[in-house]
Amino acid sequence: MTDFEAYRASARAFLDSVAGEFAKDARKGLTVEEDLALGRRYMATKYDAGFGGISWPKDYGGQGLTHTHKLIFDTEEAKYGMPVVYFGISLGMPVPILMHHGQDKEFAKERVIKALRGEEIWCQLFSEPSGGSDLAGLRTRAEVDGNGWKLNGQKLWTSWAQYCDYGVIVARTDPTAQKHKGLTYYWVDMKAPGVDVRPVKLAAGDSHVNEVFFDDVRLEDSQRMSPVGGGFAVAMHTLMIERYIATDSAGFGPPLDLFVELAKTTDYRGRPAIEDGRIRSQIARNHAMRAGLDSITARAMLMMQAGMEAGPEGSLNKLVAVRSRQRLSELAMDLKGQSGFAYSEHNSPREEWTNSWISAPTGRIAGGADEMLLNTIAERILGLPQDHRPDKGVPFNQIPA
Amino acid sequence: MSILYDEGQQAIATESRRVLEARTSKDRLLKLLTTTGEVDQPFWDTAVEQGWTGLAIPEEHGGLGLTLAELGLVAQQTGAVIAGAPYLTVGYGASQALVAASVAELQAAWLPKLSAGEVLGTVAFAEGTDPLPAAPATTYADGKLNGTKPGVTAGLTADIAVVLASHQGRPALVLVELADAQRSVIDSYDNTRLYADLTFADTPATLLVDGEAAATLALDLLARMAVITAHEQTGAAEALLFTARDYALTRKAFGQPIGAFQSVKHRIAELYGFVEIARANCIHAVASEGKDNFLIAAADARIAATDAYDTAARDTVQIHGGIGATWEGGLHLHMRRARSLAVEQGNLMFWEDLLVDHLGDAA
Numbered sequence: 001m002t003d004f005e006a007y008r009a010s011a012r013a014f015l016d017s018v019a020g021e022f023a024k025d026a027r028k029g030l031t032v033e034e035d036l037a038l039g040r041r042y043m044a045t046k047y048d049a050g051f052g053g054i055s056w057p058k059d060y061g062g063q064g065l066t067h068t069h070k071l072i073f074d075t076e077e078a079k080y081g082m083p084v085v086y087f088g089i090s091l092g093m094p095v096p097i098l099m100h101h102g103q104d105k106e107f108a109k110e111r112v113i114k115a116l117r118g119e120e121i122w123c124q125l126f127s128e129p130s131g132g133s134d135l136a137g138l139r140t141r142a143e144v145d146g147n148g149w150k151l152n153g154q155k156l157w158t159s160w161a162q163y164c165d166y167g168v169i170v171a172r173t174d175p176t177a178q179k180h181k182g183l184t185y186y187w188v189d190m191k192a193p194g195v196d197v198r199p200v201k202l203a204a205g206d207s208h209v210n211e212v213f214f215d216d217v218r219l220e221d222s223q224r225m226s227p228v229g230g231g232f233a234v235a236m237h238t239l240m241i242e243r244y245i246a247t248d249s250a251g252f253g254p255p256l257d258l259f260v261e262l263a264k265t266t267d268y269r270g271r272p273a274i275e276d277g278r279i280r281s282q283i284a285r286n287h288a289m290r291a292g293l294d295s296i297t298a299r300a301m302l303m304m305q306a307g308m309e310a311g312p313e314g315s316l317n318k319l320v321a322v323r324s325r326q327r328l329s330e331l332a333m334d335l336k337g338q339s340g341f342a343y344s345e346h347n348s349p350r351e352e353w354t355n356s357w358i359s360a361p362t363g364r365i366a367g368g369a370d371e372m373l374l375n376t377i378a379e380r381i382l383g384l385p386q387d388h389r390p391d392k393g394v395p396f397n398q399i400p401a
Numbered sequence: 402m403s404i405l406y407d408e409g410q411q412a413i414a415t416e417s418r419r420v421l422e423a424r425t426s427k428d429r430l431l432k433l434l435t436t437t438g439e440v441d442q443p444f445w446d447t448a449v450e451q452g453w454t455g456l457a458i459p460e461e462h463g464g465l466g467l468t469l470a471e472l473g474l475v476a477q478q479t480g481a482v483i484a485g486a487p488y489l490t491v492g493y494g495a496s497q498a499l500v501a502a503s504v505a506e507l508q509a510a511w512l513p514k515l516s517a518g519e520v521l522g523t524v525a526f527a528e529g530t531d532p533l534p535a536a537p538a539t540t541y542a543d544g545k546l547n548g549t550k551p552g553v554t555a556g557l558t559a560d561i562a563v564v565l566a567s568h569q570g571r572p573a574l575v576l577v578e579l580a581d582a583q584r585s586v587i588d589s590y591d592n593t594r595l596y597a598d599l600t601f602a603d604t605p606a607t608l609l610v611d612g613e614a615a616a617t618l619a620l621d622l623l624a625r626m627a628v629i630t631a632h633e634q635t636g637a638a639e640a641l642l643f644t645a646r647d648y649a650l651t652r653k654a655f656g657q658p659i660g661a662f663q664s665v666k667h668r669i670a671e672l673y674g675f676v677e678i679a680r681a682n683c684i685h686a687v688a689s690e691g692k693d694n695f696l697i698a699a700a701d702a703r704i705a706a707t708d709a710y711d712t713a714a715r716d717t718v719q720i721h722g723g724i725g726a727t728w729e730g731g732l733h734l735h736m737r738r739a740r741s742l743a744v745e746q747g748n749l750m751f752w753e754d755l756l757v758d759h760l761g762d763a764a
Contacts, residue, residue, distance in 0.1 A: 260760055274757070277750075284753035287697075287760065288704040292678030295685040299404050306405070313677040320674055371663070377670040378660075382646050384669065385661040 004305060007069055011076045014049050018042070024081030029346075032206075036163060039083035043118025052116040053091075060099055061113040068304050078248070081348070089159050090115055093238045094122035094168040098187060101225040101234055111166065123190070125155040125169035125212060126235065132157070132365075133372050135170070136179045136232055137391075137399075140214065142171035142186065149173075149219040151188070154211060157366070161197045161210040164190045168238070170231045175397040182396055183231035186223045193217070204359045205345030247317040249293035251325030252363060253349055253356035256286055259332055262353075266335050273335055286328055293317050312381045319373040322363040329357035404688045406470070413471050417478040420447055425482040427731045433485065433593050434737070437586050438557045440593050441485020448479075448518070453489060455516030458496050462512035469628060470687040476629045477636030477683075480710075480742075483734050484633070487555045487594045488521050490746070494626045495522025498563040498574055501618055502609035507576060511561065523559035524626070525550035525599060526619055532747035533623055534565070535616070539601065541566040541575045546606040549598060554745050556597030557584055563609065564601075565619050573611035574619060577604055591741040624699040627746040628686045631699075631706035634742050635679040638706070641713035641735055642672045645720045652722075659720070668716050675709035682706070700756035707743045707752075714739040 020026065022042040027035055046052050054070040056062025063069075077084065095115045102108035114120040131137035140153025151171060161167065167188050174182035190197070194217040199207035226234040250256065260283060263274040273279050293316065300310035332353035333340055340354070349355040364370050378384040391399045406414070424443050433439055448454060457472050458464025465471075472493060479489060496515045499508055514520035528534045528550065539548025546566060553562065556579075564575050581604045587596040610618055646669055649660030659665045682702040689698040714736045718725035725732045743749065 280757040281750075281753050283760065284700070284704055284756045285708075287756060288682060288701040288708075289678060291685060291698070291701040292681040292705050295404060295681035296677065299681065299684070302403070302405050313673075313681070316674050316677060320678070371667070374667040374670040375663070377673055378666040382642075382669060382673060384646065384649060384666045385658055387661065387663065387666075388657070 004068060004072060007065075008072050008076060011051065011073045014046075014051060015076055015080050015082075018045055018049075019080055021045075022080075022082055027081065027083055035083050036086050039086050040118035042083055043087060043116065047113075047117045053112070056096070056099070056112070060109050061116060068301065071301060071304075081350070086121060086160050086163060087115075087118060089124055090122040090164075094124050094166070094187075097168055097225065097234065097238050098122075100237070101185070102187070103222050103224070120165040121160060121163055123158050123161045123164040123167040124238065125158055125161075125167045125188070126238075127157045128154060129156050133369055135235060136183065138170060138172060138183070140169070140171045141175070142173050142184060142219065145218065148221050149186070149224070151186075151194075151214045151217040151219055154213050156209075156211050157200075158197075158210045158212050159208055161190065161212050162199050162207075164197075166190055167212075168225070170235050172396065173228055173231075176395050177229060178393060179391060179396045179399065180232045181229055183235070184224060184228050185226035185231035185234040186219050187225060188214075188217065188219060188223065202359075202362065204349075204355065204362075206359075247293070247297050247314070247321075249290040249297070249317065249321050250350075251318070251321030251323070251360075253322075253325035253329060253360065254332075254351060254353060256283065256290060256328075258351070258353075259283065259286070259328060262332055262335055268335070279331075279335070282328065282331055286324060289320060289324055293321060312377075315373065315377060315381075318363075318367065319370055319377075322360060323370065325356060326360035326364065329353045329360060333357060404684050406474070406684075410470060410474055414474040414478065417451065417453075417475045418481070420451065421478050421482045425485075427734070430483055430485060430593070430734055431728065431731060434734075435592070437588050437592050438595065440487075440558070440595065444479075444482075444485035445488070445518075448486070448489060451475075454492060454518040457493055458512055458516040459500060462500070462508055463516040464496075464512070468687070469625060469690050472629055473632035473683060473687050476632035477639075480633030480636030480638075480738075481640035483637065483738050485593050487745075488523075488559075490626050490629045490633070491523040491554050491559070492521060493629060494524035494622050495559075495561060495563045497622055497625065498524070498609060498618065499576070501622075502574070504607075504609065507607060507609070511576075520561060521555060521559045523553060523555040523562045524622065525553045525556070525562045526565040526623060527551065527553075532751050533619060535572070536570075537565050537567050537572065539564060539566040541568045541573050541606055541608065544605060544607070545603045546575060546577055546601040547603060549600045551598050552587060552596050553599050555595045556599050557586060557595040559595075562599065563622075564606070565615070566606075568608065568611045571612050572616045572619070574609045574615045575606040576609055577601065577606040581605055589741075591737040594741050594745070620696070623747060624696055625690070627703040627752070628683065628690075628699050630742055630746045631679065631686065631702040632683050634706035634710035634739070635676060635683055637735060637738060637742075638672070638679065638709040638713035639676045641710075641717040642669065642676050644732075645669050645672065645713075645717040648721055665720055668720065672709075672713050672716060675705075675712050679705040679709040697756060697759050700752045700759070703747070703752045704749060704756065707749050710735075710739040711743060 053062030054065050055067045058064040098108050128138045130139055142149045142151050167190050169186050169188050170183050172182050173184040194215040196213040198211045200209050201207045263279050264272055266273045268276055296313050300314050303310045343354050347355045349359045424447055453475050455464035456467050460466040515522050526533055562577050564577055566573050566575055583600040585598040589596050649665050650658050652659050682705045686698040686702040689695045718732050724730045
């Protein structure tokens with residue numbers, strides 16, 4: 001047994017031992033608050049068992065193992081439906097950035113361990129009403145205020161902000177510079193005076209994202225995590241840090257087996273729908289697409305285990321998988337016909353086609369809209385030109401609003 | 402094999418690409434479209450000289466004893482240059498039928514010659530619109546074959562064929578020398594595929610396998626040929642992807658390269674997705690040879706690759722505008738090949754059905 005296989009076995013053993021207390025079945029019927037509380041207990045249990053911060057340095061409270069170990073654990077963990085969704089962004093981006101760019105190592109270490117144990121949660125305050133895909137178009141401003149800074153403005157689509165203790169934020173410190181060059185990166189205390197978090201209810205009925213308003217919020221200069229005007233580079237680092245996250249060829253919707261089962265047990269015109277050519281074609285096309293993505297992921301894992309850099313084709317996963325999940329979900333609803341009108345926002349998009357369908361647009365927008373991903377493939381992988389950019393080289397305050 | 406190619410396999414891919422790029426001529430291929438019964442001789446001479454005819458034939462029969470993986474890598478390169486002869490895939494099918502049937506005297510008589518490229522083999526399974534008939538109308542009895550096989554790839558020039566027939570009401574695979582068959586020329590949209598209707602009238606033939614074993618072997622051979630074809634389709638789609646990319650970088654309109662317009666740029670980025678998903682499925686399929694999931698993996702590869710090549714041919718022509726639709730531009734060579742390969746070795750409907758049937762078994 002290789003080291004990695006042994007690690008997978010130990011991960012499974014741990015997950016099996018706690019599944020009864022924390023996994024999918026234990027979460028049924030819980031409110032978000034109850035589920036979050038369960039999640040915090042799970043994170044502490046996981047940390048105590050040595051599976052928290054797997055690939056992070058030991059002197060920050062991590063396990064000091066490789067990224068492959070982390071991917072192996074995440075892949076196994078995903079099969080159990082553990083209550084980890086609240087901590088995904090926190091541990092995925094802001095907290096690693098704090099380790100890299102935080103000024104005070106002791107403060108950072110204390111935060112890292114509390115975040116790993118689920119005691120504290122961090123959010124990422126990037127998107128704004130006027131800057132989503134165009135991140136550098138953001139308007140929230142930080143102005144010099146004595147020996148520190150004063151923050152004013154509004155962020156939007158901030159996941160889990162209503163439960164967060166801290167956040168990382170990019171703000172404009174020089175409106176007369178070109179848009180990418182006038183930004184600075186800070187961490188912010190989400191409980192500080194002047195911070196106002198208002199949940200935004202999404203189409204599916206849930207409210208995991210928020211508007212966050214900042215009204216004269218005081219920042220110490222020790223909260224600054226980039227050179228003044230050097231915030232965009234740190235923001236890019238934040239977005240690149242988890243280049244190979246655990247992927248899912250089902251696009252975080254239901255597995256194809258569930259569709260096959262539905263087609264077998266649903267009659268259409270007096271025979272099982274699985275015998276209908278249109279249904280068969282869609283099953284086959286989706287199977288081929290998912291098998292291809294799975295093979296890409298498997299190859300990337302092997303390459304990383306062998307110490308090589310994985311190919312850029314991994315960037316296809318979210319683009320291709322979520323888009324087809326959306327269509328397959330629609331087809332599943334067609335199949336169910338009049339017997340499929342019932343809906344509850346508490347069902348999981350990984351198990352119910354209606355929940356998968358109505359939350360799919362979020363998946364196609366968050367973390368890089370389809371159009372941005374296509375641009376990235378075209379420009380970074382294929383060497384095609386950038387789009388026409390009228391704002392290039394222009395001071396931010398002279399760009400027409 | 403692993404789903405990572407080893408150094409030897411990578412070398413085969415690089416070397417085959419190098420020789421083929423040096424020896425391919427679009428003008429020759431265009432000329433061949435208007436003739437029947439001819440192949441691009443420099444291409445075929447190269448294939449024989451490089452030993453590709455014997456790549457997957459066991460060493461004791463004069464071959465190199467390599468696997469589907471190596472042949473697939475060569476097929477990717479032949480697809481990229483729109484191979485001027487169809488023998489690699491169907492010749493593989495014929496030779497593998499002989500290997501599997503294990504009749505010593507037939508193996509001794511044919512495999513060394515197939516391996517050396519001295520004899521050309523093909524496979525004739527399809528009838529009507531069915532790529533793999535369960536009860537073929539072509540019959541074999543008492544050493545004689547009767548019936549017609551339509552649209553046989555390489556049928557115009559192959560020396561021998563492995564034919565799916567009925568024998569005493571059960572399926573059988575038989576070997577037949579085509580010198581004794583009647584070949585009816587098909588003037589096609591892709592003439593270097595050498596399509597012919599083959600008619601057998603008391604044509605002498607030799608039984609290779611019969612009964613359930615023949616049906617199983619025929620499906621296995623078809624799947625393996627489909628995997629090679631999938632590699633060929635993937636290589637061709639990738640070549641088109643780069644052709645489209647290069648054109649979009651050089652062709653200007655409205656004061657900028659057309660590749661700066663998202664309608665063009667995104668179309669090309671989507672092609673990249675088709676190609677990489679097809680490639681990943683091809684690798685998965687060759688790594689699954691001999692395993693329980695091989696048929697499913699072969700179907701995945703075939704479906705993804707057919708989709709990739711059809712889409713790439715369609716979109717690359719569109720991106721080229723008017724020049725893409727001209728005879729001299731030559732992109733129609735890919736349009737034609739995309740369709741001929743999509744139909745040979747079972748069309749999309751066949752593989753979709755096969756995949757769903759096997760998923761049903763597995764579930």
